[in-house]
Amino acid sequence: MLTPIPSAPTTLADALREQTKAAHTRAERHPQQGRLVKGESSRQEYAAWLGQMLHVWRALDRALVAKAGSDPRVAAMVRPHHTHAPRLEDDLDFLGVKADNFPPLGATKAFVDHVNAARDAKGPALLGIWYVLEGSANGGQYIAKAVAKSLNIPGPRGLSSLDPHGSAQRERWQTWRTDLNAQPWDESEHRAIIEAAIVTFDDVFTMLEGLEAHERGLH
Numbered sequence: 001m002l003t004p005i006p007s008a009p010t011t012l013a014d015a016l017r018e019q020t021k022a023a024h025t026r027a028e029r030h031p032q033q034g035r036l037v038k039g040e041s042s043r044q045e046y047a048a049w050l051g052q053m054l055h056v057w058r059a060l061d062r063a064l065v066a067k068a069g070s071d072p073r074v075a076a077m078v079r080p081h082h083t084h085a086p087r088l089e090d091d092l093d094f095l096g097v098k099a100d101n102f103p104p105l106g107a108t109k110a111f112v113d114h115v116n117a118a119r120d121a122k123g124p125a126l127l128g129i130w131y132v133l134e135g136s137a138n139g140g141q142y143i144a145k146a147v148a149k150s151l152n153i154p155g156p157r158g159l160s161s162l163d164p165h166g167s168a169q170r171e172r173w174q175t176w177r178t179d180l181n182a183q184p185w186d187e188s189e190h191r192a193i194i195e196a197a198i199v200t201f202d203d204v205f206t207m208l209e210g211l212e213a214h215e216r217g218l219h
């Protein structure tokens with residue numbers, strides 16, 4: 001009789017990738033992201049996106065510091081290169097716009113509220129939010145190439161929000177995944193992290209919708 005081959009246990013990093021695939025595709029296919037990759041975006045539209053993301057990254061940068069203070073598993077993962085808000089501020093400066101020109105849209109406020117709630121929550125849901133935002137640099141590298149060409153930005157200034165790690169991207173992402181998998185999360189924490197990641201992709205999508213509606217209102 002054939003013995004069934006046991007399937008390899010899924011790591012949390014793999015489960016995150018698998019279980020957020022549909023949510024990623026939905027965000028990636030949003031028309032605003034499509035314009036960025038197809039080189040059809042204007043500098044104003046690009047800056048408006050960075051301006052909203054800046055609110056989210058400011059909240060997440062702070063939340064990670066707070067969480068690292070209370071959860072040694074998070075402390076074991078956070079590195080100095082994980083702080084992103086200063087990159088967005090510098091890119092906006094390069095584009096010649098002030099960071100405070102972009103008050104948070106309703107959808108951005110809701111996103112920031114989710115980050116702050118995860119910071120204050122007992123469990124590690126914040127890791128799901130961090131996964132989506134830190135992981136976005138993987139595709140961001142490709143988007144940065146398209147934006148560089150279409151908006152005539154030689155980089156790295158002006159592109160560092162999309163491509164924060166440059167040639168270290170692959171290695172840093174692999175380290176993030178390995179560090180995540182090395183921490184002892186229990187089953188319910190796994191679920192909470194994955195659920196938070198799915199909600200975060202929805203937050204990104206809703207923010208993109210908010211940006212479109214805002215643009216339409218301006219024209």
Ligand code: HEM
Nearest residue numbers: 016017027028033034037131132133135136138139140204
């Ligand atoms: C046009 C838009 C987008 C494109 C073309 C794109 C493309 C990609 C590609 C090619 C990868 C895999 C890179 C690799 O493995 O080397 C990736 C990974 C990822 N992207 Fe996107 N992406 C887009 C938008 C987004 C957005 C808006 C988010 C969330 C804010 C996001 C979050 C992620 C995450 C979390 C991963 C890591 C997956 C994993 O390794 O677990 N992406 N993306």
